[in-house]
Structures are given as structure tokens and as C-alpha cells.
Amino acid sequence: MLKVLSFCGDKIPSVVLGINNIFEYMSDKIDIDFTFKKTDMVKSKDIREADIVICVRGASDLDRDIVKLAKIYNRLIIYYLDDDLLNIPKYSSVAPFYENKQIRENMISAMENSDILWTANTNIRKKYGVYFERSYVMDIPVNIQEIKREKDQSNIKNEDVVKVCFAGSSDHIHMVDKMLSPGINHIAEKYSKEVYFYIIGVKPKKIKEFSNVKIVEYFHNIQEYYEFVAKNKIDIGLAPLEASDFTACKYYNKFLDYTCNGMVGIYSDVEPYKLIVKSEFNGMLAKNEERSWEELLEKLILSKELREKIYFNAVKEVKEKFSYDYIMEKVLENIPEIKNQKKYKIKKRNLYLEKKVDLSSNFIVQRVANGFKIYGIKYLFIGSYKAVYKTLKYLKRKLNYAEEKK
Incomplete structure (x- = not known):
């Protein structure tokens, strides 16, 4: 069975709508094993076991290293991009992150080491396709049921x-x-x-x-x-x-x-x-x-x-x-490797880069250090807000689970 690994900094709409949904659908139709992980949960073992690696909007140090290791191990690497991240406008709250020199270098490195650009916008393909040997524009699949309104008046x-x-x-x-x-x-x-x-x-x-x-x-x-x-x-x-x-x-x-x-x-x-x-x-x-x-x-x-x-x-x-079947057909037509990618054995492991990936995964000190490097003192407020928000989400999940058990 072909193994596909998708990873992103967080489970954001970009990765859910653009990649995860269609691969979860395809895994019920064809012989593939699909897994999604947040970037800081990816281990070198995940890369060794995967046949295809999909990097979604990758720009961090860890994103760069994961893609680099996948490249050394001859995995097919797909880079998914749904925003012009190298040209974020000043008014955007994420502008300081993507204006950072190291982040920009990381992103370009990840793209240059990838085999395929997957995007949903032809303008992104025109701008970023130069970094890849292959690039494809494919729409996002959706499920829809027509909603009927009760009244039939016209005014x-x-x-x-x-x-x-x-x-x-x-x-x-x-x-x-x-x-x-x-x-x-x-x-x-x-x-x-x-x-x-x-x-x-x-x-x-x-x-x-x-x-x-x-x-x-x-x-x-x-x-x-x-x-x-x-x-x-x-x-x-x-x-x-x-x-x-x-x-x-x-x-x-x-x-x-x-x-x-x-x-x-x-x-x-x-x-x-x-x-x-x-x-x-x-x-x-x-x-x-x-x-x-x-x-x-x-x-x-x-x-x-x-x-x-x-x-x-x-x-x-x-x-x-935009149906799932229609988009699946387009994906398999453009990237036939999803059905028949060769399984490459690793002849020689890169233990240094493996260890680097494994140590970086879920390493809170590095994440905090990167936050201060990019945002400066403002990260005290940004980081504390995120910590509180994620804690509340965790507690909500636990409370919902407890309610279901009653």
C-alpha cells in the first residue's frame, strides 16, 4: 500500500480543504494510506515510511529540514501553496513572519527541493512554478446539497x-x-x-x-x-x-x-x-x-x-x-504517482538530519525562540494568546468527551 504523509504547521483550512479532504476521500477509493501530522509532530521515521510527502505552506526551519530529508530519501515531494506568501501585504497580521529573511530562505529551499507545486490558483502557478519541475492548478472539492427555502414568494x-x-x-x-x-x-x-x-x-x-x-x-x-x-x-x-x-x-x-x-x-x-x-x-x-x-x-x-x-x-x-469524484480524477491524471509511485529503499540513512528533525519536533524552546526572533517583544502577547486559546480548545474537547460518556 502506498503511504502518503501530509504536514503543516497547524490543522488550518488550507491543509484540510486543499489536501486532507481529497486524500481521505481517495484513500477509500484506491489503495493508499494517508496520514496528516502537524509539522512539530513529524519524526524521521514518518519520512522513511512514506512514499509521498506533501508539505503545505512550509516555511519554518523544521519544514525545510523535513523536505530536505525526504529529498535525500528519494520520496516524491509535493508542495501545496494557496497564498502569495513571499509578497504578504504590510497590513496582514502574519506579515512579520513571512518578511523574516530566514523564513523566506526556508520557504524557497522547501520549494526548490520539492518535485511538484500543487495550487488552486493559476496566478500562483505563474509566480512560483519556476521553483518546480512540475506544477498543477486543481480546484478544491466540496460536498453540496441544495438548500430549499420554505416560502415561494417572489418579493x-x-x-x-x-x-x-x-x-x-x-x-x-x-x-x-x-x-x-x-x-x-x-x-x-x-x-x-x-x-x-x-x-x-x-x-x-x-x-x-x-x-x-x-x-x-x-x-x-x-x-x-x-x-x-x-x-x-x-x-x-x-x-x-x-x-x-x-x-x-x-x-x-x-x-x-x-x-x-x-x-x-x-x-x-x-x-x-x-x-x-x-x-x-x-x-x-x-x-x-x-x-x-x-x-x-x-x-x-x-x-x-x-x-x-x-x-x-x-x-x-x-x-x-467541484465534486470529489471530479477533482479526484484531475489529481490522479496530473499526479499518477499517487497510484503507482515506486517504493524506494533507503540505501544509506542520513542520521545527522534525522536527529535534527527528531530533536526539533515538538521542541517548545525552539518555537519560543523563533517567535521572539520574528516578532520581538510582541511575541509575549501573541504567544500567551495562542497558549490560552489552545488550552481552552483542549478543555472544551475534554468536556465534550465527558458529556458523551454520560
Whole structure:
């Protein structure tokens, strides 16, 4: 049986959606044994036993060494990238990490030692493909079931409240205030009984207080976000995005997210969204001007018929082009080694690099030292926040387990 090892610094959406989900699906269809590990849990034994090694967004010292050892042992190495990490904008909270000289050198080393670039964005392939012998653009698979609304009226005046949401992180405050806040204020006031807004993950400075506008805390657990959206039966999702070389390298996750969760999306008329969205067919494309966002949002709110048409078309496209079977076929077509990779015996072990990987794994002192090296004194606050958050997650898991045992 072919063994595939995927690793990443944490179990983030990038690795779950981009790699783990499709390989877990394929492991039920073809003869492969798939394992995911956080980077600091990978041991040299894992690399020796694997036939294919997948590095997701690797940039740390340990990521570099794991890839280097896999290269020495003649493993097929795939590097998965879903962001323009060498060109992170200054406003991003992770900019200090990826601007660090050592981190950038680590990332380039990991890419140059890998065999294949796997990405979901053609612009990333253009920028980063130079580091690899082979590179492929493959979409992210999703499961979708069409959500049916109970009412069949065609006008806002005869139906329940239309629910609208924006979901993002604190990095997006400026963008929300620039493009969405004025329109949300006008519509929330004009349709106080007919429209309800959920602003998830950000606290915009320019959105006024209305009884039909609710600010919702950021969901650290993506499953909790899905549950929230399903429970509240949200109709329209907003996805503004500023135009830049960096954002053009992102994926149209929001198109899949909103469609799979029963929403019609309004998206910025920029890449990557305009690569997939056709306005008034499977979504709405807004110019990055406040008036455009307000006009399109009001148009969707007032026409249930338009919302249903767009939603039907979006669901049809997702079912046809983003199904697990469709994406699996593309993956195996591009990377046939997943089915028939040769098993290479290790003729001579590199004990020095093995020991280096094993000592680095789960080594808290090194992690703290790297944190201070990159963030300086700020790491006192960043590190303590992460420690508290991970402790609370651990306790929550234990409490849930205890409840299940009752």
C-alpha cells in the first residue's frame, strides 16, 4: 500500500480543504494510506515510511529540514501553496513572519527541493512554478446539497426577513468600512423590518448601531461557523476584495463557502472571483465602490426570483466542477504517482538530519525562540494568546468527551 504523509504547521483550512479532504476521500477509493501530522509532530521515521510527502505552506526551519530529508530519501515531494506568501501585504497580521529573511530562505529551499507545486490558483502557478519541475492548478472539492427555502414568494414585502452576512477576520476592517459600511447603514435603516445583517469576525468602525445589525465574534472553529450560518438561514453573503497582485493569488473560497451554505454571493469584480463568477448568473460582481455594493445588495434583497436563479446556477456549477469524484480524477491524471509511485529503499540513512528533525519536533524552546526572533517583544502577547486559546480548545474537547460518556 502506498503511504502518503501530509504536514503543516497547524490543522488550518488550507491543509484540510486543499489536501486532507481529497486524500481521505481517495484513500477509500484506491489503495493508499494517508496520514496528516502537524509539522512539530513529524519524526524521521514518518519520512522513511512514506512514499509521498506533501508539505503545505512550509516555511519554518523544521519544514525545510523535513523536505530536505525526504529529498535525500528519494520520496516524491509535493508542495501545496494557496497564498502569495513571499509578497504578504504590510497590513496582514502574519506579515512579520513571512518578511523574516530566514523564513523566506526556508520557504524557497522547501520549494526548490520539492518535485511538484500543487495550487488552486493559476496566478500562483505563474509566480512560483519556476521553483518546480512540475506544477498543477486543481480546484478544491466540496460536498453540496441544495438548500430549499420554505416560502415561494417572489418579493420582499411578502416574505420573512432577508438575512445578509459578511464573514472575515480583523485584517478586513478597512475594506469593510471602505466598501460595505455606507451601504449597510443605508439599507439597515431603509429596510429595518425586512433585512437583518450579521457581521462576522470584524468590528467595523463606520457601521452604525441598528437593531437589525449584529456583530458576531470570529469563529476559530470553522464547523461552528457553518452551524451558525445554517441555524440562521442566511440568504446573501458579501465578499469584498481589494484588487492587487497578492489578492489575485487567493482562491475563490467564498464562492464555494456561500454556495454550499445556501447563500447567493456578491463578490468584488476582481480576480480570483471574476475567474468563476458571471454576474447575475451564478453570483453578483460589484465594482469596488460603495455605491455599486449598495445597488447590487438592494437589487438582490428586493428580488427573491433573482436570488433563486443565481443560487440554482451556482449549485449546478459546484456540483459539476467541484465534486470529489471530479477533482479526484484531475489529481490522479496530473499526479499518477499517487497510484503507482515506486517504493524506494533507503540505501544509506542520513542520521545527522534525522536527529535534527527528531530533536526539533515538538521542541517548545525552539518555537519560543523563533517567535521572539520574528516578532520581538510582541511575541509575549501573541504567544500567551495562542497558549490560552489552545488550552481552552483542549478543555472544551475534554468536556465534550465527558458529556458523551454520560
